Amino acid sequence: MYQIDSETLNLIKRSCKGKKYIKLTIGLLEGKDTMLKVYDESGEIAPGPAYTYEIGSITKTFTASLLSKFVFENKMSLNDSIKKYIPGLDTEQYFPTLHRIATHTSGYSSAFPLNNREYIGLYLDLIFTGKIQKVNPLNMDLDKMSMLVKKSKLEDADYKWKYSNFGLSLLGYAIGTVSGKAYWDTMNDFLLNELGLENTYLGTFSDKNLHGFNAKNVECGNWCWDEKNLVAPAGAISSTAEDLLKYAWLNMFEEKPYLQLCHKKHANASKKYDMGLAWWLHRNNNNIIMHGGGTGCFSSFLVIDKEKKAAAVVLANYRLGIDLDQKIGLSLLEDLKRSN
Numbered sequence: 001m002y003q004i005d006s007e008t009l010n011l012i013k014r015s016c017k018g019k020k021y022i023k024l025t026i027g028l029l030e031g032k033d034t035m036l037k038v039y040d041e042s043g044e045i046a047p048g049p050a051y052t053y054e055i056g057s058i059t060k061t062f063t064a065s066l067l068s069k070f071v072f073e074n075k076m077s078l079n080d081s082i083k084k085y086i087p088g089l090d091t092e093q094y095f096p097t098l099h100r101i102a103t104h105t106s107g108y109s110s111a112f113p114l115n116n117r118e119y120i121g122l123y124l125d126l127i128f129t130g131k132i133q134k135v136n137p138l139n140m141d142l143d144k145m146s147m148l149v150k151k152s153k154l155e156d157a158d159y160k161w162k163y164s165n166f167g168l169s170l171l172g173y174a175i176g177t178v179s180g181k182a183y184w185d186t187m188n189d190f191l192l193n194e195l196g197l198e199n200t201y202l203g204t205f206s207d208k209n210l211h212g213f214n215a216k217n218v219e220c221g222n223w224c225w226d227e228k229n230l231v232a233p234a235g236a237i238s239s240t241a242e243d244l245l246k247y248a249w250l251n252m253f254e255e256k257p258y259l260q261l262c263h264k265k266h267a268n269a270s271k272k273y274d275m276g277l278a279w280w281l282h283r284n285n286n287n288i289i290m291h292g293g294g295t296g297c298f299s300s301f302l303v304i305d306k307e308k309k310a311a312a313v314v315l316a317n318y319r320l321g322i323d324l325d326q327k328i329g330l331s332l333l334e335d336l337k338r339s340n
Contacts, residue, residue: 002028002030002035002335002336002339003335003339004037004332004335005334005335005338007331008328008331008332008335011324011328011331012026012039012328013039014324015320015324015325015328016039016040016041016043017041018041018217019041019213019217019318020041020213020217021040021213021217021219021317022039022040022041022213022316022317022318023038023039023040023048023051023210023316023317024038024039024040024314024315024316025037025039025051025053025241025313025314025315025316026241026312026313026314026315026328026332027241027244027245027312027313027315028245028310028311028312028332029248029249029252029310029311029312030309030310030336030339031309031310032249034242034245036241036242050199050240050241050242051210051240051241051315051317052199052208052209052210052238052239052240053209053210053238053240053298053300053315053316053317054204054209054212054222054223054238054293054295054298054300055237055238055239055244055293055298055300055315056235056292056293056294056295056298056299056300057165057234057235057291057292057293057294058237058239058291058292058293058300058301058302059232059233059234059235059236059237059293060168060233060234060235060278060291061262061278061279061291061302062187062190062191062237062247063168063171063172063175063187063233063278064168064171064276064278064279065190065195065256065258065259065262066175066186066187067098067171067174067277068258068259068261068262068277069194069256069258070175070179072257072258072261075178076098076174076175077098078098078099078102079097079098079099080097080098080174081094081095081097082095082096082097082098082101083095084174085170085173085174085177085178086145086146086170086173086174087146088146089146089149089150090150093153094154094155094156095149095154096108096154096167098171098174099266100158100159100267101164101167101168101171102167102168102171102266102277102278103267103269103275103276103277104161104162104163104164104167104267104269104275105158105159105161105162105267105275106154106159106164106167107152107154107155107157107159107162108152108154108162108164108166108167109152109162109164109166110162110163110164110165112148112152112164112165112166113139113144113145113165113166113169113231114137114138118137122137130214130215130216130218130220132296133212133220133296133297133319134214134220134221134296134297135223135296136223136224136225136229136295136296138229138231138234139229139231140166140169140229140230140231141228141229141230142173142230145169145170145173145230148166149170158267161267161268161269161270161275165231165234165235166231166234168233168234168278169230169231169232169233169234171233172187172230172232172233172234173230173233175187175233183230183232183233184202184227184232185227187202187232187233187237188201191237194256195246195250195256196246197239197246197247198243199240199243200237200238200239200240200243200244200247201237201238201239202225202232202236202237203224203225203226203232203236203238204222204223204224204225204238205238206221208238209238210317211297211317212295212296212297212298212317212318213297213317213318214296214297214318214319215318215319220296220297221297223295223296235293240315241313241315244313244315245311247302248302248311248313249311251263251289251304251306252304252305252306252311253309254306261277262276262277262278262279263276263281263289263306264276264277265286270283271283274286276289279291285307287305287306287307287308288303288304288305288306288307288333289303289304289306290304290326290330292323292326294319297317297319298316298317298318298319299314299315299316299318299319299324299325300313300314300315300316300325301313301314301325301326301328301329302314302329303329303333305333305336305337308336308337310333310336310337311333312329312330312332312333312336313329314326314328314332
C-alpha cells in the first residue's frame with residue numbers, strides 16, 4: 001500500500017502546526033486508484049464529509065479548459081483579439097489575442113483590476129492586518145473592465161510573462177459572450193454536465209463550504225462572489241479533493257480531446273516553467289502540469305504527471321504561506337513515482 005514519505009509528512013505537520021482549526025486534505029491519484037487523507041493540528045484524522053474548499057486560481061485552468069473546448073468547436077480562435085468580444089473598443093487599436101492572455105504574455109499589469117495603490121495595500125493587508133482574509137477585494141463590472149482595457153496601450157508583441165488575474169477575467173467574459181449565457185451559468189453547466197463534477201461550482205455557500213481561518217485562528221468565513229463580479233473566471237470556483245482528482249484524471253488521460261490544447265507549450269514563463277493555456281508546465285518535463293491557488297484564508301495546489309499517470313492535490317482552509325502547498329504537492333507526486 002502506498003505510504004507517504006517521512007519528509008512529506010514533516011511538510012504536512014509543519015503546515016498544520018499552530019493552526020487550531022485546520023483541515024488539510026491531500027488527494028492522490030495513480031492510474032484509476034485514489035487515496036484521500038485529512039490532517040488537523042494533531043495529525044491525521046478520520047476523513048469526515050467531502051470538505052469543500054475555495055480553490056482560488058486553479059479556477060483559471062477550468063476557464064482555459066472551456067476556452068479550449070470552444071476553440072475545438074470552432075466557436076473561438078486563440079488568434080482572436082479580445083476586442084472581438086468587448087463592445088466599444090477602437091477597431092484600429094491593437095488589443096491582445098486570446099493566446100497571449102491565456103499564457104500571461106499579454107502585457108496587462110499584474111495589479112489589474114486594482115490600481116497600484118490598492119494592489120500594494122492588498123499585500124500589506126495580507127501580511128499585517130488580515131483584512132484581505134475576510135473580504136474579497138477583487139471586484140469588477142463591465143464598465144471597469146472596459147475602462148482598463150481601453151487605458152492599456154499595448155504593442156503587438158509577446159510580453160515577458162506576467163501573472164494576470166485581469167487577463168483570465170477577460171477570457172471568461174469572452175467565453176460568456178460566445179455562449180450567450182454569460183460566464184457564470186456557462187461554467188457551472190460545464191463543470192456539472194461536461195466534466196461530471198458534482199461538488200464543484202462557482203462562488204461559496206456557508207452551508208457547503210468549509211470556513212477559512214487566519215494565522216491568528218480567527219474565523220474569516222468565505223470570500224463572496226456573484227455573477228456580476230467579472231473577476232470570477234480568475235478565482236471563484238469551490239471544489240473538493242475528490243472532484244479535483246476526477247478533473248486530474250480527465251486531464252491525465254485527455255478524455256476530452258480539447259484538453260490537449262491546454263497542455264501544449266504555448267509560451268515561456270520562467271527558468272522552471274513553461275506555459276500551456278493557464279497551466280504551468282514543468283520546463284524539464286512538460287508532461288508535468290500544475291497550478292496553485294489562494295484566497296483570503298485558503299490554499300490549494302494541483303499537480304498532474306500525464307506520463308506517469310499520477311496526480312496530487314493539496315487543499316487547506318488556511319493560507320499556508322511560503323509555497324508549502326506546492327512543496328507538499330510536488331513531494332507527494334515524487335512519493336507516488338518512487339512507489340511504482
